Amino acid sequence: MDWFADWFNTPYYHILYKNRDYKEAQEFITNLLKYLCLPVESKILDLACGKGRHSIFLNKLGYNVTGVDLASKSIESAKQYENEYLKFFVGDMRKVYFPNKFNAVFSLFTSFGYFNNEEDNFKVFKSVFDQLKYEGIFVMDFMNVSLVEHNLVEKEDKMVDGILFHLRRKIESGFIIKDINFFDKGKDYHFQERVEICKLDYFKKLAEKAGFILKNVFGDYQLNTFEEKQSPRLILIFKK
Structure with a gap:
C-alpha cells in the first residue's frame, strides 16, 4: 500500500x-x-x-x-x-x-x-x-522545498493527546522523508511521509x-x- x-x-x-x-x-x-x-x-x-x-x-x-x-x-x-x-x-x-x-x-x-x-x-x-x-x-x-532543505529539523518529539510522537526527517533520493514512530494502547506504530522535492x-x-x-x-x-x-x-x- x-x-x-x-x-x-x-x-x-x-x-x-x-x-x-x-x-x-x-x-x-x-x-x-x-x-x-x-x-x-x-x-x-x-x-x-x-x-x-x-x-x-x-x-x-x-x-x-x-x-x-x-x-x-x-x-x-x-x-x-x-x-x-x-x-x-x-x-x-x-x-x-x-x-x-x-x-x-x-x-x-x-x-x-x-x-x-x-x-x-x-x-x-x-x-x-x-x-x-x-x-x-x-x-x-x-x-x-528550498527553504525546507536549508532548515530541516532532523529530530522532533511531540506530545499530542497523551501520545508521544517521535519525528525523524531526512532528505533521500529526491524526497523529504518524515518517519513517525509512537506507542499507543500496547502497540508500537511506524508510518512514513514522503514528499518529492518539487x-x-x-x-x-x-x-x-x-x-x-x-x-x-x-x-x-x-x-x-x-x-x-x-x-x-x-x-x-x-x-x-
Missing part, C-alpha cells in the same frame, strides 16, 4: 496534526478568492480534501464545492457536512471523475509530490486540466506539458512575491 493511502486513513494522522492553524488557512483562502475574483456561482474542486475543512469553508462563502480524497475514513467524516452545494467523494487525484465541470481546482497545503515517478505527477496535472472548464483556474499550494521549474514543466498557462507565483498566504531563499510557500496560479 502507498504510504499516503495507509497513513492518511488512520486516526493518528488527524491526532498528530490536530493543532494546525485553521485561522491561517481560512485567511489564505479568503486572500486567494479576492485575488481570483471567482463569482459565487463558481464550481470548485478541492483536491485531496481530507475531512473537508477547506471545502466546508468555501461552501459557507457561497461556492458550489466538490471534495475528493483517497482516504475513505476522511470522506466518511466529511459527508456529515454535505448539502445541495457541497459533496464529497472517495477518489484518486490522478483520475478524471468530472470532465469540464469546474471553474477552479484547488490543491492546498502540499497535497502533491507523494508518488514515486513523474508519470503519476503528470497524471495529476492532466486530470485537473481535463476537469476544468475553458479558462478555468488551477491553484497549486506547495511548500517551498521546485518552480519542475511545476512549470508539468503544467506546460498538460496545457496550462502560468499566470502568477506567490510565496506566502498573504500572496506576496515568491522568493526562493525565504518564502515559506510556493503558490502557483495556472489557467487552462
Whole structure:
C-alpha cells in the first residue's frame, strides 16, 4: 500500500496534526478568492480534501464545492457536512471523475509530490486540466522545498493527546522523508511521509506539458512575491 493511502486513513494522522492553524488557512483562502475574483456561482474542486475543512469553508462563502480524497475514513467524516452545494467523494487525484465541470481546482497545503515517478505527477496535472472548464483556474499550494532543505529539523518529539510522537526527517533520493514512530494502547506504530522535492521549474514543466498557462507565483498566504531563499510557500496560479 502507498504510504499516503495507509497513513492518511488512520486516526493518528488527524491526532498528530490536530493543532494546525485553521485561522491561517481560512485567511489564505479568503486572500486567494479576492485575488481570483471567482463569482459565487463558481464550481470548485478541492483536491485531496481530507475531512473537508477547506471545502466546508468555501461552501459557507457561497461556492458550489466538490471534495475528493483517497482516504475513505476522511470522506466518511466529511459527508456529515454535505448539502445541495457541497459533496464529497472517495477518489484518486490522478483520475478524471468530472470532465469540464469546474471553474477552479484547488490543491492546498502540499497535497502533491507523494508518488514515486513523474508519470503519476503528470497524471495529476492532466486530470485537473481535463476537469476544468475553458479558462478555468488551477491553484497549486506547495511548500517551498528550498527553504525546507536549508532548515530541516532532523529530530522532533511531540506530545499530542497523551501520545508521544517521535519525528525523524531526512532528505533521500529526491524526497523529504518524515518517519513517525509512537506507542499507543500496547502497540508500537511506524508510518512514513514522503514528499518529492518539487521546485518552480519542475511545476512549470508539468503544467506546460498538460496545457496550462502560468499566470502568477506567490510565496506566502498573504500572496506576496515568491522568493526562493525565504518564502515559506510556493503558490502557483495556472489557467487552462
